[in-house]
Amino acid sequence: MTLKEATEIGKCLSNQTRVQIMEWLKEPEKNFPPHETLKHFNDGVCVTYIQEKAELSQSTISTYLSNMEKCGILIMTRHGKWSYFRRNEKIIKQYTQFLE
Amino acid sequence: MTLKEATEIGKCLSNQTRVQIMEWLKEPEKNFPPHETLKHFNDGVCVTYIQEKAELSQSTISTYLSNMEKCGILIMTRHGKWSYFRRNEKIIKQYTQFLE
DNA sequence: TTTATATATCTATATTTATCGATATATTGA
DNA sequence: TCAATATATCGATAAATATAGATATATAAA
Numbered sequence: 400m401t402l403k404e405a406t407e408i409g410k411c412l413s414n415q416t417r418v419q420i421m422e423w424l425k426e427p428e429k430n431f432p433p434h435e436t437l438k439h440f441n442d443g444v445c446v447t448y449i450q451e452k453a454e455l456s457q458s459t460i461s462t463y464l465s466n467m468e469k470c471g472i473l474i475m476t477r478h479g480k481w482s483y484f485r486r487n488e489k490i491i492k493q494y495t496q497f498l499e
Numbered sequence: 500m501t502l503k504e505a506t507e508i509g510k511c512l513s514n515q516t517r518v519q520i521m522e523w524l525k526e527p528e529k530n531f532p533p534h535e536t537l538k539h540f541n542d543g544v545c546v547t548y549i550q551e552k553a554e555l556s557q558s559t560i561s562t563y564l565s566n567m568e569k570c571g572i573l574i575m576t577r578h579g580k581w582s583y584f585r586r587n588e589k590i591i592k593q594y595t596q597f598l599e
Numbered sequence: 600t601t602t603a604t605a606t607a608t609c610t611a612t613a614t615t616t617a618t619c620g621a622t623a624t625a626t627t628g629a
Numbered sequence: 630t631c632a633a634t635a636t637a638t639c640g641a642t643a644a645a646t647a648t649a650g651a652t653a654t655a656t657a658a659a
Contacts, residue, residue, distance in 0.1 A: 402518055409512035412598070414617080418506050421598070446636060459618050461637055480626045480635045488599075495595035498512070498521070499588075514647080546606060559648050561607055580605045580656045 400497045407470040408494050416453050417463055421472070423452065424486045434481075442476040443485025500597045507570040508594050516553050517563055521572065523552065524586045534581075542576040543585025 423430040427440035450460040467473040471490040523530040527540035550560040567573040571590040
């Protein structure tokens with residue numbers, strides 16, 4: 400992991416809501432209602448559920464999640480009209496190892 | 500570690516120079532000249548050396564280091580007119596465990 | 600005690616980020 | 630095809646951060 404990549408991750412983790420989202424996504428089944436279409440959380444949680452729980456506008460949360468995916472800490476999977484986001488544990492591990 | 504505390508650390512790690520400083524402080528003897536007064540790096544590196552290497556103004560670096568100490572990732576030790584800064588590995592570990 | 604040096608703090612301005620509403624795009628279902 | 634829904638993107642403005650120079654403070658050295 401380069402300095403630049405680590406800094407991009409740091410920027411995503413410099414806002415309380417975004418850190419909170421990372422925490423929520425550790426346990427989707429505990430923090431979110433079940434999806435109607437997908438019967439599991441294997442691919443994470445859809446934007447709408449995250450937005451409702453965060454209580455910020457849809458556009459704000461969409462931008463957050465997009466940037467968090469761009470820097471690698473989230474993985475997005477599209478199913479039909481839904482975008483599901485989950486943690487990218489591999490990159491998160493690389494980041495924490497970089498810091499230590 | 501609380502969400503708030505983790506976010507404060509994230510803010511410190513959201514700037515390339517500050518992340519760079521954290522990296523430099525992993526190996527002070529490799530990245531900085533020896534101090535004239537103190538003959539070791541046990542307490543870290545003085546502000547002036549960090550400032551010169553970072554090539555930003557003294558006030559900027561002083562503020563950076565002060566904030567990094569406030570959120571816990573650095574430890575400051577004062578010796579005479581010098582302030583020495585070193586990594587706080589314990590808090591860094593707590594932070595990375597929080598993220599994982 | 601005066602002077603020099605290291606660091607901290609204050610004030611100001613430029614830049615970046617936060618956040619929203621509006622709108623565009625994509626997909627599904629009627 | 631058309632309407633509804635989910636998400637993404639755009640444009641604007643408010644708030645926060647970056648950064649410097651000036652100045653204050655603390656300590657050491659002369």
